[in-house]
Amino acid sequence: EDQVTQSPExxxxxxxxxxxxxxxxxxxxxxxxxxxxxxxxxxPEFLFTLYSAGEEKEKERLKATLTKKESFLHITAPKPxxxxxxxxxVQSTGGGNKLTFGTGxxxxxxx
Amino acid sequence: xxxxxxxxSHQVTQMGQEVILRCVPISNHLYFYxxxxxxxxxxxxxxxxxxxxxxxxxxxxxxQFSVERPDGSNFTLKIRSTKLEDSAMYFCASNRGPGNTIxxxxxxxxxxx
Numbered sequence: 199e200d201q202v203t204q205s206p207e208x209x210x211x212x213x214x215x216x217x218x219x220x221x222x223x224x225x226x227x228x229x230x231x232x233x234x235x236x237x238x239x240x241x242p243e244f245l246f247t248l249y250s251a252g253e254e255k256e257k258e259r260l261k262a263t264l265t266k267k268e269s270f271l272h273i274t275a276p277k278p279x280x281x282x283x284x285x286x287x288v289q290s291t292g293g294g295n296k297l298t299f300g301t302g303x304x305x306x307x308x309x
Numbered sequence: 310x311x312x313x314x315x316x317x318s319h320q321v322t323q324m325g326q327e328v329i330l331r332c333v334p335i336s337n338h339l340y341f342y343x344x345x346x347x348x349x350x351x352x353x354x355x356x357x358x359x360x361x362x363x364x365x366x367x368x369x370x371x372x373q374f375s376v377e378r379p380d381g382s383n384f385t386l387k388i389r390s391t392k393l394e395d396s397a398m399y400f401c402a403s404n405r406g407p408g409n410t411i412x413x414x415x416x417x418x419x420x421x422x
Contacts (some may be wrong), residue, residue: 229408241313241400241413242352249408285352294365295340295407296354 200290202227204300208216211307219271219303221286226275232297233270234285242285245271276307311335313414315401320325321420322391330386332401341384341396342402342411343376345369358384391421 201224211217223231230249234242246255248264255262259280262270271284283304287297314333322328334341343355356366358376373389384403388395398418404411 222315232410234413238417239398239416241415244410244412247410287352289408295357295359295404295411296342296365297344297352297411298354299352301351 200288200298202286202287202288202298202300204284204303206303207301207302209306211273211305213277213307213309214275216272216274216276218273219284219305221269221271221300222267223269223286223288225288225290225292225298227291229291231264232287232289233269233271234287236283236284236285236302238283245284273305276305278307281305281307285288310338313401313403313412315399315414315417317417319418321422324393324421325390327407328391328419330387330399330401330419331390332384332386334384334401334403335412336382338403338405338412340364340404340406340411341376341378343386343409344400344402344413345397346400346416347397355386355399364385387409388419391419393421395419396421 203222205220233245236242246262251266259274263270283302285302287299316331341358346352356370357364375387377385396418400413400416402411402413
């Protein structure tokens with residue numbers, strides 16, 4: 199059974215204070231690892247897909263990296279508008295098309 | 310930019326009533342999904358649908374749930390006899406195929422009283 203564990207559960211940063219979110223996963227075979235952003239009462243908004251260990255992707259202040267066991271979402275010089283819950287999900291080769299989600303990291307960036 | 314749209318955004322229903330949640334997936338996508346998120350919990354897979362049939366379903370998706378693509382654009386989730394524990398945000402999603410990004414709608418918040 200696919201499993202995803204995210205840490206920390208919650209993170210409070212000052213504006214400009216860089217940090218990383220962790221996503222550890224266990225799958226039979228990884229088809230893809232996905233990062234989403236979720237604002238309160240909204241649907242998950244796609245950020246990145248990573249397919250193989252060593253892959254990295256960047257978008258504005260966010261950078262996602264992938265190893266064989268975990269993924270990191272690095273946030274550089276965050277702003278208050280980056281406050282959201284960040285979700286990690288995996289799609290496995292043995293799990294059809296479905297995504298298995300972690301519980302998310304709730305990020306709050308303060309002035 | 311194409312997006313998945315869902316209606317209604319919020320529905321309150323009496324326990325035991327039937328509910329239909331509606332979705333319009335992105336037009337060139339072939340795979341459609343329903344997920345749900347109980348307040349404060351993780352997003353959970355319910356069902357995937359491809360080529361006019363269910364391709365995969367979770368343990369949550371029991372006989373009280375059904376899905377349908379009644380025409381070329383809509384995709385629906387029906388809950389036959391709602392229970393209190395069905396109260397959740399229901400997300401519709403779609404993608405082109407395995408390994409491709411799955412895009413989510415904004416959700417339908419269902420409250421069963």
